[in-house]
Amino acid sequence: MRMSKLFSQTLREAPADAEMPSHKLLVRAGFIRQLAAGIYTAMPMAKRSITKIEDIMRDEINAIGGQEMTMPVVHPAEVWQETERWYQIGSEMGRFKDKNQRDMVLAMTHEEVVANLTRKEIHSYRQLPVLIYHIQTKWRDDPRPRAGLIRVREFTMKDSYSLDADWEGLDKQYEAHYQSYFNIFHRCGIPVISVKSDVGMMGGKMAHEYMYLTSFGEDTLLICDDCGYAANRHVALFKKETSVKEDELALEKVATPDSKTIAELAEFLDIPEAKTAKAIFMVADIPEGESSIQKFVFAIVRGDMDLNETKLVNALAASELRPATEEEIVAIGAVPGYASPIGLPETNDYLPVVVVVDDLIPDSNNLVAGANDAGHHMLNTNLGRDYQADIVTDLTAARAGDICLNCGGSFNEIRGVEVGNIFKLGTRYSDSMGCTFQDKDGKEKPVIMGSYGIGSGRLLASVAEEHNDDYGLIWPITVAPYQVHLVVLLSKKDGGASQEEANLLYDELLAEGIEVLFDDRDESPGVKFNDADLIGMPIRLTVSGRGLEKGQIEFKRRDQKEKRMIAKDEIVEAVKAEIAALHAEIQEKIVEVPFEE
RNA sequence: CGGGGUGUGGCGCAGUAGGGAGCGCGCUGCGUUUGGGACGCAGAGGUCCGGGGUUCAAGUCCCCGCACCCCGACCA
Numbered sequence A: 001m002r003m004s005k006l007f008s009q010t011l012r013e014a015p016a017d018a019e020m021p022s023h024k025l026l027v028r029a030g031f032i033r034q035l036a037a038g039i040y041t042a043m044p045m046a047k048r049s050i051t052k053i054e055d056i057m058r059d060e061i062n063a064i065g066g067q068e069m070t071m072p073v074v075h076p077a078e079v080w081q082e083t084e085r086w087y088q089i090g091s092e093m094g095r096f097k098d099k100n101q102r103d104m105v106l107a108m109t110h111e112e113v114v115a116n117l118t119r120k121e122i123h124s125y126r127q128l129p130v131l132i133y134h135i136q137t138k139w140r141d142d143p144r145p146r147a148g149l150i151r152v153r154e155f156t157m158k159d160s161y162s163l164d165a166d167w168e169g170l171d172k173q174y175e176a177h178y179q180s181y182f183n184i185f186h187r188c189g190i191p192v193i194s195v196k197s198d199v200g201m202m203g204g205k206m207a208h209e210y211m212y213l214t215s216f217g218e219d220t221l222l223i224c225d226d227c228g229y230a231a232n233r234h235v236a237l238f239k240k241e242t243s244v245k246e247d248e249l250a251l252e253k254v255a256t257p258d259s260k261t262i263a264e265l266a267e268f269l270d271i272p273e274a275k276t277a278k279a280i281f282m283v284a285d286i287p288e289g290e291s292s293i294q295k296f297v298f299a300i301v302r303g304d305m306d307l308n309e310t311k312l313v314n315a316l317a318a319s320e321l322r323p324a325t326e327e328e329i330v331a332i333g334a335v336p337g338y339a340s341p342i343g344l345p346e347t348n349d350y351l352p353v354v355v356v357v358d359d360l361i362p363d364s365n366n367l368v369a370g371a372n373d374a375g376h377h378m379l380n381t382n383l384g385r386d387y388q389a390d391i392v393t394d395l396t397a398a399r400a401g402d403i404c405l406n407c408g409g410s411f412n413e414i415r416g417v418e419v420g421n422i423f424k425l426g427t428r429y430s431d432s433m434g435c436t437f438q439d440k441d442g443k444e445k446p447v448i449m450g451s452y453g454i455g456s457g458r459l460l461a462s463v464a465e466e467h468n469d470d471y472g473l474i475w476p477i478t479v480a481p482y483q484v485h486l487v488v489l490l491s492k493k494d495g496g497a498s499q500e501e502a503n504l505l506y507d508e509l510l511a512e513g514i515e516v517l518f519d520d521r522d523e524s525p526g527v528k529f530n531d532a533d534l535i536g537m538p539i540r541l542t543v544s545g546r547g548l549e550k551g552q553i554e555f556k557r558r559d560q561k562e563k564r565m566i567a568k569d570e571i572v573e574a575v576k577a578e579i580a581a582l583h584a585e586i587q588e589k590i591v592e593v594p595f596e597e
Numbered sequence B: 001c002g003g004g005g006u007g008u009g010g011c012g013c014a015g016u017a018g019g020g021a022g023c024g025c026g027c028u029g030c031g032u033u034u035g036g037g038a039c040g041c042a043g044a045g046g047u048c049c050g051g052g053g054u055u056c057a058a059g060u061c062c063c064c065g066c067a068c069c070c071c072g073a074c075c076a
Helices: A021-026 A045-063 A077-082 A113-122 A165-188 A264-267 A309-316 A326-331 A427-431 A456-468 A497-511 A525-535 A569-585
Strands: A030-038 A040-044 A074-076 A095-099 A101-108 A130-139 A155-163 A193-196 A206-213 A219-224 A230-232 A252-255 A277-288 A290-302 A320-323 A354-360 A367-370 A376-381 A391-393 A409-427 A436-438 A444-446 A449-455 A482-489 A515-520 A539-543 A552-557 A563-567
Touching: A021 A030, A021 A456, A021 A497, A030 A074, A045 A165, A045 A456, A045 A569, A074 A077, A074 A252, A074 A391, A077 A101, A077 A113, A077 A427, A077 A569, A113 A155, A113 A427, A130 A427, A155 A165, A155 A376, A155 A456, A165 A409, A165 A449, A165 A563, A206 A230, A206 A456, A230 A444, A264 A569, A277 A326, A277 A367, A277 A563, A290 A309, A309 A354, A309 A391, A367 A563, A409 A427, A427 A449, A482 A525, A497 A515, A497 A539, A515 A525, A539 A569, A563 A569
Parallel strands: A193 A230, A290 A354, A354 A391, A482 A515, A482 A539
Antiparallel strands: A030 A040, A074 A101, A095 A101, A130 A155, A155 A449, A193 A206, A206 A409, A219 A230, A219 A409, A252 A376, A277 A290, A277 A320, A367 A376, A409 A449, A436 A444, A539 A552, A552 A563
């Protein structure tokens, strides 16, 4: 490709709205352009990289038996109603009506379509197992798109779906993906770890996320350096230090002016935060058949702990959970800032109340809690005696320094970007959509499903995030839009010899099947070199009068400082050898990763 | 959805006290230059986010919207 014809330009300065290095560089280098919040165009060079990433995905998924297809982006609402996700998912789902006023959905993912196909196509155990996949656009109207391509609303994802006759089959396909996903990320040049995750809106039995670790990541992970336990903060389990059980003391109401927060309260009473009970108020939607009921949730954790909302959602089997407003707190008869389940009216006109208590509370007695009276708290509150819980379960979020449940080591907290995930769906979709087959024994059984996704744009951004320096991007050979950046330095002195030589070399490289970006623009050397560094192709060749005097061409790897002068008639071979070497370097990173439950 | 911020040529920004729409880069033409974002000369390019209002006069003051960014919530 001649840069003089390339449909994209580099920018000297990044737009003010970019913060992450990958975002700034992808924009500056001319790879991406924004159309609206979370909606981007992939410019020609980004498109080439994405195609390479997707070809790696194809290669790996084909290798474990995948069959590529294409499923629609627009779905009739009916299939989403059948699985009830039409009702469970809120504003994140793109909905519109077609010209006949039929409800339609923009695909967020494709379980419904797969299930719809499965029930039509799969009738016998003889047709199983199956692995199908496609690479397709998704729309998720995220409340807060951010960080360039990392978190967007419209994106392309490779999603595969496994169909099996039994659970052992699912395990096999799940574990095959487990390794093949590592291969995909390693071939793209990024290190990842797998962590246990919440199943979220997908439903199902087991899930892993693949995390690319970076301080700019949006997910918080807890990692035990001792035993290797790694989990998303949403689900991380940890060993709670139980307090020594004390004798129950008498309930006592005390004045605690201006002590609305736990910190203020502990300070005022001069007690540790662990001796207080923190109440968090939420309103939950809990599905019941095709509709759902709202409940007011009173969540209680010890004052020194944080509520983990994912754990709360799972405990309630809620479809939505949001903080309660002050008005709502008042409406159930509690006093904001001084609320607790003690002395709440039995009934209220607003919503039914559910009290959910962390499993540390039954062992922690004589805690200070709100008195439901402005400026007052209760001393020595005890679960069971002073108030009752509807649910007692693990509700708290693990933090750095917490104790690993497996080995007693302590957790580190790190940030990561989720670049892929795998789910054991089980029969969640088969049951609701009636995907059954006749087994060997003649009985009708539900198809066992799994689903596995990787976003290609997010992966591209992660590669850019991993591979850059102060001057620009540094693409791994497997993902680079072009393998070689050919620069010609123009000079009138040489009578156009450099230009002529560069043209010849360009044609020769192309004839050898090498992908070349040729900077044939009438620009000064500084501009060309800076652009070459910014765009970041793995190999740079420079044709100039200076080198040609000795019959040589300059050769430089983007990820290395040294430059080499190579004889003109050896340059093509040298480039081919270096490309092979770069591939070999990537190849070394592709390793087997033992599957961990 | 809460909190914070920003909207002025393509990009980055300035715009004092309410009165002239500017600067740097980029872009066009001509010339000189050519190994790390060159130089000279001449140019083009603006609904100052939108809508109301105040005023003789609004980029600037007031009201109402919208968009985008950041933190949180949520989410793959």
